[in-house]
Amino acid sequence: MPVGEFDLIDRIRARARTRGDVVLGIGDDAALLQPQPGCELVVTADTLNVGVHFLEDTAPEDIGWKSLAVNLSDLAAMGASPSWCTLALALPQSDPAWLDGFIGGFLELAQSAGIALVGGDTTRGPLSISVTAMGQAPAGRAIRRSGAQVGDDLWVTGTPGDACSALHAIWAGVVPDPALRRRMNRPTPRNAAGLALVGLANSCVDISDGLLGDLGHICKASGVGAEVMLEQLPASRALSRFAPAVRWPWQASGGDDYELCFSAPAAQREAIVQAMAGAQTQATLIGRIVQGQGVIALDGDGQPWNSGRPSFQHFS
Amino acid sequence: MPVGEFDLIDRIRARARTRGDVVLGIGDDAALLQPQPGCELVVTADTLNVGVHFLEDTAPEDIGWKSLAVNLSDLAAMGASPSWCTLALALPQSDPAWLDGFIGGFLELAQSAGIALVGGDTTRGPLSISVTAMGQAPAGRAIRRSGAQVGDDLWVTGTPGDACSALHAIWAGVVPDPALRRRMNRPTPRNAAGLALVGLANSCVDISDGLLGDLGHICKASGVGAEVMLEQLPASRALSRFAPAVRWPWQASGGDDYELCFSAPAAQREAIVQAMAGAQTQATLIGRIVQGQGVIALDGDGQPWNSGRPSFQHFS
Numbered sequence: 001m002p003v004g005e006f007d008l009i010d011r012i013r014a015r016a017r018t019r020g021d022v023v024l025g026i027g028d029d030a031a032l033l034q035p036q037p038g039c040e041l042v043v044t045a046d047t048l049n050v051g052v053h054f055l056e057d058t059a060p061e062d063i064g065w066k067s068l069a070v071n072l073s074d075l076a077a078m079g080a081s082p083s084w085c086t087l088a089l090a091l092p093q094s095d096p097a098w099l100d101g102f103i104g105g106f107l108e109l110a111q112s113a114g115i116a117l118v119g120g121d122t123t124r125g126p127l128s129i130s131v132t133a134m135g136q137a138p139a140g141r142a143i144r145r146s147g148a149q150v151g152d153d154l155w156v157t158g159t160p161g162d163a164c165s166a167l168h169a170i171w172a173g174v175v176p177d178p179a180l181r182r183r184m185n186r187p188t189p190r191n192a193a194g195l196a197l198v199g200l201a202n203s204c205v206d207i208s209d210g211l212l213g214d215l216g217h218i219c220k221a222s223g224v225g226a227e228v229m230l231e232q233l234p235a236s237r238a239l240s241r242f243a244p245a246v247r248w249p250w251q252a253s254g255g256d257d258y259e260l261c262f263s264a265p266a267a268q269r270e271a272i273v274q275a276m277a278g279a280q281t282q283a284t285l286i287g288r289i290v291q292g293q294g295v296i297a298l299d300g301d302g303q304p305w306n307s308g309r310p311s312f313q314h315f316s
Numbered sequence: 317m318p319v320g321e322f323d324l325i326d327r328i329r330a331r332a333r334t335r336g337d338v339v340l341g342i343g344d345d346a347a348l349l350q351p352q353p354g355c356e357l358v359v360t361a362d363t364l365n366v367g368v369h370f371l372e373d374t375a376p377e378d379i380g381w382k383s384l385a386v387n388l389s390d391l392a393a394m395g396a397s398p399s400w401c402t403l404a405l406a407l408p409q410s411d412p413a414w415l416d417g418f419i420g421g422f423l424e425l426a427q428s429a430g431i432a433l434v435g436g437d438t439t440r441g442p443l444s445i446s447v448t449a450m451g452q453a454p455a456g457r458a459i460r461r462s463g464a465q466v467g468d469d470l471w472v473t474g475t476p477g478d479a480c481s482a483l484h485a486i487w488a489g490v491v492p493d494p495a496l497r498r499r500m501n502r503p504t505p506r507n508a509a510g511l512a513l514v515g516l517a518n519s520c521v522d523i524s525d526g527l528l529g530d531l532g533h534i535c536k537a538s539g540v541g542a543e544v545m546l547e548q549l550p551a552s553r554a555l556s557r558f559a560p561a562v563r564w565p566w567q568a569s570g571g572d573d574y575e576l577c578f579s580a581p582a583a584q585r586e587a588i589v590q591a592m593a594g595a596q597t598q599a600t601l602i603g604r605i606v607q608g609q610g611v612i613a614l615d616g617d618g619q620p621w622n623s624g625r626p627s628f629q630h631f632s
Contacts, residue, residue, distance in 0.1 A: 043347045
């Protein structure tokens with residue numbers, strides 16, 4: 001049964017949780033939101049397209065989850081508290097079952113992150129999902145890419161490389177380990193960690209395009225260099241079954257991880273450990289900020305290593 | 317020459333104007349923006365897809381302009397001042413000339429409306445443009461759909477029907493009047509009018525899906541009915557060449573107009589005229605809010621008229 005656009009919006013509205021600072025939610029020409037005094041608004045926008053950002057046969061629940069997760073991850077990297085989001089959804093045809101699954105996954109994550117869906121648009125077109133997420137951070141306190149200092153420790157959350165390894169398995173026609181596949185389809189945005197890093201970290205970036213490439217953005221913005229010790233990169237249990245030569249490229253340069261890479265003064269090492277424990281987030285010391293420019297990855301012998309893979313770029 | 321994603325973002329960044337309240341613009345994980353104290357944030361998101369919202373051969377400058385215009389129109393309908401926007405752009409392939417044209421049209425309108433592009437995303441996929449626009453309005457003062465009162469005058473800005481008539485000409489294989497075609501490709505968002513209506517209008521909606529259908533949203537949200545006098549609908553010079561029976565359906569129900577329909581107390585009639593003159597916007601009295609529900613369009617004899625066309629709905 002075809003579902004009209006207004007019915008579809010009603011379906012979404014009926015299931016979206018709200019927040020006390022949503023003065024007027026879905027249903028007018030625009031939403032009305034009450035920003036918190038003394039805060040800056042933190043805004044990011046990311047799109048997922050079928051065949052590029054997720055495989056054709058991905059479950060709608062996973063697509064819904066991931067389309068919000070990639071945006072929450074950007075807020076996490078700034079140390080912002082998630083507040084509100086909009087969803088622009090293009091669908092090739094009306095499919096209530098698909099839509100219910102998609103919205104279910106999207107709102108499951110929205111609820112756990114405390115972000116309210118306040119507006120958006122549904123159109124007909126090839127499957128594409130654009131989300132704009134808005135967060136808030138006390139004025140002047142958001143963590144930028146440009147604050148890294150020579151001598152800073154370099155940290156990474158979670159276990160990068162899992163998502164990329166799952167994708168490689170699928171490309172090779174192999175069924176990936178379920179834990180790795182879940183990391184690809186249901187990334188965990190590190191919002192609790194990002195919030196806990198405010199006042200501790202000097203710089204932060206989310207490594208959606210791969211650790212070394214995104215760390216390069218910190219270096220460029222901060223006018224510094226970085227050294228990453230590949231042997232210190234944390235590997236998940238499933239990933240540690242692969243030899244270093246196999247998994248290092250995934251861990252160091254694989255895209256689609258939504259972990260945070262951040263730098264912090266060595267004097268904050270103990271505070272970071274405690275903050276990450278409070279945020280229930282694994283964080284691992286993987287290197288340091290140095291003078292110079294660019295990122296050098298060092299193997300177990302302290303020799304420079306080149307994966308041969310640049311950061312993932314669309315259009316490259 | 318293929319252009320990488322980071323180059324493409326640099327191209328956009330180099331041309332985007334900023335504002336004093338943009339603490340950190342394009343180039344980090346998220347933008348940092350300073351909301352105005354005492355204001356609510358007004359947020360809307362709209363998508364344009366090729367073949368649905370614009371014709372395949374539309375000039376990139378026009379697509380850029382229109383993708384922002386449809387969002388500015390939503391801010392106008394709330395009486396909000398445009399502040400910031402994000403742009404999610406999916407492109408089938410890298411095409412610097414197309415992109416320069418698109419960004420040119422987008423930023424031409426952004427500059428004239430005083431809205432800053434602060435972030436976004438470029439991805440590979442079928443051409444699709446999603447914009448989220450953020451505006452601000454003094455707390456409690458935004459104009460909603462739900463405020464219409466029985467006895468209110470009904471007004472419309474500009475000359476609805478122009479865009480729809482141009483589309484019909486093209487569908488019929490006829491070259492449309494250039495003025496009508498321009499109205500389709502370069503709609504003028506009515507932000508000056510919307511701002512001037514704060515404190516005067518009881519309700520407002522933008523008529524992107526057609527006057528009668530969108531007015532129906534005011535009626536539903538306000539628990540009232542509406543009467544529209546078709547003979548009072550303002551026709552542009554180009555449109556007035558068509559007989560009423562031909563143009564009324566376009567004027568009353570044609571989508572793709574980004575005019576405002578608003579209701580205001582009859583006692584404000586003179587104030588409305590002055591406010592619209594100040595906003596350099598044509599506004600025409602076209603009917604009134606009545607008890608009951610739904611919208612009735614009356615012909616020159618005061619008889620109910622049925623265009624046979626419901627409001628435009630995707631998926632219907």
